[in-house]
Amino acid sequence: FVSRLKMEGIGVLVTCPMTSYLEEQLQNRFKLLRPWDSSSSSEFLGQNLPSVRAVVCNAACGADSELIDSLPSLEIVASYSVGFDKIDLVKCEERGIRVTNTPDVLTDDVADVAIGLALATLRKICAGDRFVRSGLWRDGDFQLGSKFSGKSVGIVGLGKIGTAIALRAEAFGCSISYHSRSQKPYPSYKYFPNIIDLASNSQILIVACSLTKETRHIINREVINALGPKGVLINIGRGAHVDEPELVSALLEGRLGGAGLDVFENEPEVPEELFGLENVVLLPHVGSDSVETSMAMVDLVIGNLEAHFCKKPLLTPVI
Ligand code: DGY
Secondary structure, three states: OHHHHHHOOOEEEEOOOOOHHHHHHHHOOOEEEOOOOOOOOHHHHHHHHHHEEEEEEEOOOOEOHHHHHOOOOOOEEEEEOOOOOOEOHHHHHHHOOEEEOOOOOOHHHHHHHHHHHHHHHHOOHHHHHHHHHOOOOOOOOOOOOOOOOOOEEEEEOOOHHHHHHHHHHHHOOOEEEEEOOOOOOOOOOEEOOOHHHHHHOOOEEEEOOOOOOOOOOOEOHHHHHHHOOOOEEEEOOOHHHEOHHHHHHHHHOOOOOEEEEOOOOEOOEOOHHHOOOOOEEEOOOOOOOOHHHHHHHHHHHHHHHHHHHOOOOOOOEOO
16 A cells, blocks of 8 residues: 555656556556647646656557656666567666566467468458458459468567467468577477578468567568568568568569568558558557457556566566
8 A cells, every 4th residue: 555655656658559458557556647648738748757767668669768868767668568679778778777578478369360360361361351341252253262271381480479379380280490599499390590491491481589680671582582472471570570662572573472461660651552462461560469468468567667666576577
């Protein structure tokens, strides 16, 4: 009770609109600042920014050096996401600012979406839905899809999410190969030190690694060409893993068979050329967006903030 009372005065800045449940839970505990909300006057923000002690961000809007520099009392950045590529970790480390994320609780959901995208792209599930809604039936021009079961699946990044995708794909009778930073041996999966070799040996290539300097544009022209006109690319990692203009031209020129994408390089912008392609499935970065998982992620964000301000060990620290 004492700590709850103390926390009510703590300024927490939310960097962009997030779920109403998250906001409600934060609002119940802290003094919330929403710079993006028109009801937060610039006078209120100006008065309160200097005393902000925590930032809550997500995969879309992290915490860059400009934001961090504008908050002299900042102690912790709690991200409502597993990925923290949009948080300036170097700056946080320099200032002794703690950073937390929401790992594990979203692993199954993101892996489910990867498989969902593979099925939807190969079996033309979204295209079929559009077909029926437009009053047509299968005896029209609706083209056959391609089988998912039994295909060779290449996974880029065999961390927790990549492994969860592999387990699911195994259940569909797929053979699994991977390219991963850790090179941890998986007896039943084939490791490729070179991603181009992985792509040429895969019918479906799924990107599940985290975004770093090394993995930015890891899916480039050579990799796309190696995957080939019958290959399908699935991306549930980050848009910047893929050289997007290269992906678009490969799809337009028929050098790639299809793509299922949950993430884009300049979200929320999606290359318009993709809208007219039937062999592409597009999602608005919803990998972890089930009701159950979003609540578990909120619990972690709140748990980390409470732990920090009660001087207890963080639940899921990044640094
Ligand atoms: C995350 O949490 O980083 C992912 O982008 C969820 O899809």
